[in-house]
Amino acid sequence: MKPKKLAQKTGVMIALIAGACFAGLPVVWMVSSSFKPNTQIFAYPPHLFESDMSWTAYAAIFTDPEKVRFFLNSYLVALSVTAGTLFVGIMGAYAFSRWEFRGKRVLNTLIISVQAIPPITLLIPYFGLIVALGLYNTYWALILTYMVFTLPYAILMLTGYFNTIPRALDEAVMIDGANRFKALWQVIVPVSIPGLVSVAIYTFMQAWNEFLFALTLTKTNNMRTVPIGIQLLMGQHNYEWNQMMAMSILGCLPVLILFLFFQRYFIGGMTAGAVKN
């Protein structure tokens, strides 16, 4: 029995390491390339470590105001979308959770089905619409667009969360003289923090990662976000591979940090999104 168990354990470990190579080696290569001088990117034979590795590519990004701006734009847009979606989503979810009103079921179905609408289909009239609204090449265009895409999930998730909070809690606060609005923000919201964190992480990531609308609704480089900035680097005549890799690593940091600190919420949020309607 013993040697069989050992063999099984070795088998599992070998499989785990093989899988880790598939998952992790591309990332290792990205990190390594970001420290190489650009002339060594395709050196033959390739080495993981070169003798002249340095922070040059990172320095080049941090000293280029245009590239720093990509990051500032991304943070500004993603944080605004997160705040906006939370605010609007909390209000909407509260209405779904606490009242029965005509058209509620239909509205609920509509909000669910919105999630299946292909962005590429929306994009064609969207461009003209944003121009007509005077929002073309502004932060508002991106913020409002991303809110529309993240609100359905926020409302569904938060409605479910609010439903678990007894109505008696609202009523107790209201008897004390507070109105509903106060009851929502001072009592319901504070006890819903775990649900709100899941929604916030989901929303931030969606906004941080979005590509198609950021590409189409902005024009000047001072409005571009990180994903578009990376594409712009690729469109140049000389590929600055080391800078593109450095920018990629800087670009994944917020998501990586969120993941490491809030793993629990990620998994809860992801599975809730996939399993509940």
Next chain:
Amino acid sequence: MSTKRRLLDRVTPVAYLSPTLLLMCILMLVPIVLVIGYSFMSNVIMTKESVFVGVANYFKVLKDPVFHEALWNTFVFTVGSVAIHMVLGMVFALLLNSKMISTFTRAFFRVIYVLPWVFTAAIIAILWRLILDPSGVLNYLLRQVGLIHQPIAWLGTTQTAMLALLLINVWAGYPFYMISMLATMQGIPDELYEAAMVDGASPWQQFWNITLPQMRPILLSLGTLDLIWTMQQFPLIWMTTGGGPIHSTEMLSTYTYKLAFNQYQFSMASTSGVVVLIISAALAVVYARTQRAGD
């Protein structure tokens, strides 16, 4: 008092929902109505006088050989991605759920396995362009072990571009499956396995008769969601092959985008966009069904 109260009860929820409704109407409902309208018009946006042409655009799109190619490629890419995602996600989740490894080992490997998921499509695209480059590291490794003799431009050759794209999308997409599956596996009661072991069931039998049936609902949900998402995938394709070479990786998304923003054929693009919408809607109905069946 009571009528006032009742009126208040009807108006208040609408007030709470009004920001949502306003946003959804202007930025979701209006564009959908517009895009459907465009698909029945002669070329819009670019010309002042566009006229109603009925379903003429639909005939034109459905007869376009490039559209056929895009449809087929989308099918291959989507079904291939979803199938491999599911198998790989399952294998990795089973490995991480193995009783043979310690909690620390599990946590360590989980972080590594989740890594691809922290990168956005644009980043994944350039990373793999670096790796798959003819003078890149993958070609070097394959030549070292003797699998190929000449470096291959994986993304620039018609025969290999789709394969390369599948590899990239598999790498990008399996963590979502793995994490969802792992969470479900950990929720399966231990007693089921204990009872099976008493009956002398092998690990393979336990997998087929306990793990898989218990995971059926989430596999269905994940599969349908992934079908919808993969079918709509744009940035990964746009930034690696751009649909090329010679349409060998042209998908419905890149086809539609090019019609609109490279050729300024907004009516045709709208038509193609509506086709994508119809396919998505059909899949969404399937998704809603699986949800109800799972309850």
